[in-house]
Ligand SMILES: Nc1ncnc2c1ncn2[C@@H]1O[C@H](COP(=O)(O)OP(=O)(O)O)[C@@H](O)[C@H]1O
């Protein structure tokens with residue numbers, strides 16, 4: 001198959017996406033596919049060649065330097081010499097049209113929020129993962145938690161404050177500590193654990209620097225897990241054991257601060273099964289398809305969904321690939337099964 005692997009883009013998770021995209025490209029090639037890695041933002045300078053030749057361009061197999069640095073808008077703009085800032089770089093759509101399917105290795109922001117998916121839909125281009133609508137809902141923690149609660153899925157109580165309401169004078173409907181996050185964020189960027197009204201004000205001000213909406217949640221104690229679902233099959237949970245503090249940006253991307261255990265030790269079978277069932281149900285009620293990852297807490301009150309991720313990290317060390325490995329599914333097979341699962345949905349007309 002011809003598969004275009006779309007990575008990069010303009011989100012704060014641009015570099016993490018390169019890491020996923022590069023590994024996905026190699027895995028697909030290992031499985032015998034003609035896979036091309038494309039940077040969504042920089043596109044592909046074909047130097048006079050027809051778009052189709054991008055599929056065998058030697059440049060796509062070169063080793064890419066992977067960095068976890070968070071890039072600003074200005075850093076990303078500086079990557080283009082002509083000063084243009086639109087998301088789709090030269091020839092990206094043309095190359096995607098040549099492919100049998102596009103593997104979305106994008107994370108965060110535009111890429112994960114459904115907008116890229118909508119552009120691909122309108123150009124009759126097939127892609128992996130969830131539809132534009134489900135992606136848009138899932139990227140928004142307020143919308144997705146409202147839908148979960150409507151369907152009886154347990155998730156922490158929350159309240160939303162928008163930037164026009166300001167950061168001061170809010171009286172919370174639940175007790176401190178609380179967790180403050182950007183409503184449409186990711187990678188724990190802008191997430192704060194807050195103990196009093198002063199901290200609440202500071203955290204809201206911080207969130208409003210990059211999101212018009214903040215979600216304030218009741219703090220959920222307990223063990224933290226994440227659970228990947230591919231083509232309706234829930235893989236074993238992975239436990240996230242942070243050495244000190246909580247699962248913030250540093251713990252996510254700097255090695256040595258966190259242990260990941262899959263399958264988890266000392267987890268009651270019933271609780272594990274419940275987490276699998278709730279993960280599958282959460283994907284269903286949010287309209288997610290093909291694959292995704294649901295974050296959980298478990299405590300004496302049962303299992304609590306933290307959030308749903310519609311384009312979860314896909315480096316071999318990311319959570320979902322580790323869970324698959326624990327069940328004997330090698331990384332290249334996992335990647336290929338995602339492609340095949342989504343193509344089957346297109347073939348049966350069940351893609352939404
Ligand atoms: N209600 C909560 N109670 C306690 N910790 C939380 C809560 N919500 C989030 N966290 C912590 O913050 C991390 C990031 O929150 P999450 O909602 O998953 O956002 P992101 O999209 O940034 O991953 C979680 O992995 C968890 O450790």
Ligand SMILES: [Mg+2]
Nearest residue numbers: 187295306307
């Ligand atoms: Mg998360």
